[in-house]
Amino acid sequence: xxxxxxxxxxxxxxxxxxxxxADLVQMVWLEKMTCQLLIKSNGKxxxxxxxxxxLKNARTKTRVGQAAAMEILAWEDVTIELDESDSHSNHDxxxxxxxxxxxxxxxxxxxxxxxxxxxxxxxxxxxxxxTKEVKMNVAKLNKSIETLKENLAGGLLATDIWGTxxxxxxxxxxxxxxxxxxxxxxxxxxxxxxxxxxxxGLGKYCIFDLVDGKMVVLIPMGDFAWGMxxxxxxxxLGLLLNVALPKAIAAFEDAITSN
Numbered sequence: 407x408x409x410x411x412x413x414x415x416x417x418x419x420x421x422x423x424x425x426x427x428a429d430l431v432q433m434v435w436l437e438k439m440t441c442q443l444l445i446k447s448n449g450k451x452x453x454x455x456x457x458x459x460x461l462k463n464a465r466t467k468t469r470v471g472q473a474a475a476m477e478i479l480a481w482e483d484v485t486i487e488l489d490e491s492d493s494h495s496n497h498d499x500x501x502x503x504x505x506x507x508x509x510x511x512x513x514x515x516x517x518x519x520x521x522x523x524x525x526x527x528x529x530x531x532x533x534x535x536x537t538k539e540v541k542m543n544v545a546k547l548n549k550s551i552e553t554l555k556e557n558l559a560g561g562l563l564a565t566d567i568w569g570t571x572x573x574x575x576x577x578x579x580x581x582x583x584x585x586x587x588x589x590x591x592x593x594x595x596x597x598x599x600x601x602x603x604x605x606x607g608l609g610k611y612c613i614f615d616l617v618d619g620k621m622v623v624l625i626p627m628g629d630f631a632w633g634m635x636x637x638x639x640x641x642x643l644g645l646l647l648n649v650a651l652p653k654a655i656a657a658f659e660d661a662i663t664s665n
Contacts, residue, residue, distance in 0.1 A: 422486040428479050428510050429595045430486070432588060435459040435503045436614065444489035447481040453489045454478060461503045472499055472506070479510040504584055511573075511591060543661045547577040550657030554634070555579065557650040561641035563620070565634040567658075570594070582635070589633050593626050610655055621646075625655060632658055 422430070427445060431454075434441070438459035445452045452466040452474060464475035499506075547567055555562050566578035566586045573590040575581050597607050614622040619639040623646070625632040632654065636646065 422484075424483050425486065426595065427481045427484050428507065428514075429592075429599075430484075431456075431461070431479060431503065432507060432592060432595075435507070436616075438617065442489040444487045445478055445481065445484050446486075447484040450481065452478045452481075455489075456503075459503065461506065462498045464499070472501055475499060475506055476510065476513075479506060480513065504588070507591075508584060508587055511587060544577055546657065546661035550654060550661060551577060551579055553657060554650060554654050557653060558636065558641050558646070561637045561646075563635040563637055565632070567630065567632045570629055570631055576630070585635075586633065589622065589624055590631060593624055593631055597626075611651055623651065625651075625658060627658055627662060630658075630662060 427447075434456055436459070440457050440459075442456070443454045445454065450466065452464065454461060454475065455463040461475050464471060464478055466474045466477055469477055551565060551567075554565065562579070564578075564580040564582050564585075566575045566581050566583075568575045568586050568590060570590055570593070573587040575583060575586050593608065596612075600607055608626050611623055611625045614624075615638075616622060619637065621636045621638050623634045623636060641650075
C-alpha cells in the first residue's frame with residue numbers, strides 16, 4: 407500500500423481504493439511522507455494535508471482542523487487521490503499525528519464495546535486473554551529481555567512485550583506505550599490485509615527500516631507480540647538476524663508456554 411502511495415505522489419495520477427484511512431495515515435507517519443490527499447468514502451469527501459508524516463490540516467464538508475482529521479481517520483473503504491487544490495487554511499493542527507491515531511484507536515474500541523450485541527462475550531474474551539497474561543512466565547520474559555540487551559549491546563534502544571487484547575506492555579526496557587499501541591495495530595491490520603489478499607500471514611518477525619539507520623523489529627506470537635527499536639549503526643545485520651532474533655524468539659516461545 408505504501409509503495410502505491412509513493413508512486414501516486416511521484417506520478418501525480420492514479421488512486422488508492424478500499425483502504426482503511428487510519429492504517430494509511432500510520433504508514434505515512436512512519437515513512438515521514440509529505441502529500442495532500444483527497445479522500446472519498448460512502449458519499450463523504452475530505453482532504454488531508456500531511457508534511458513529513460505529520461497531519462497539518464484537514465477539511466470535510468462540515469468540519470475543519472482536528473475535528474475533520476478525527477472524522478476522516480475513522481473512515482473505512484476509502485478512495486484516495488492527490489488533492490491539487492489550495493483549500494486548506496494556514497493554521498496547523500496543534501495535536502500530533504501520533505496522539506490522533508491513539509485517540510482514533512480508543513474511540514474505535516469504545517464504539518465496539520458500546521454497540522456490539524455480544525458485549526458480554528467480548529468482555530469475557532478480554533478477561534480470558536488477561537488471565538493468559540497473568541499465567542505467562544514474566545520472570546522468563548524479563549530474563550529474555552536482559553539476554554537481548556547483552557546480545558545487541560548498545561544497539562537496543564527500547565523494547566516492549568505486550569498482549570494483543572489491550573496493547574498494554576507486560577514487560578520491557580525503556581518502554582514506549584504509544585508505540586506499543588500503534589505497532590500492535592499495525593500487526594493486526596497487516597495480517598488482515600495479507601489474509602484479504604490471499605497471501606500467507608506474517609512469519610516469525612518483520613522489520614521496518616527507518617531513517618537514520620534505525621530499525622523496528624516486530625515479533626508476533628498469537629495473543630502476544632514483542633517489539634524493539636534498534637540502532638542499525640551499532641550492530642551488524644547478520645548478528646541481529648542470525649543470533650539475536652532466533653534467541654529472542656526461542657525465549658519468547660518458552661515464556662509463553664511456561665505457565
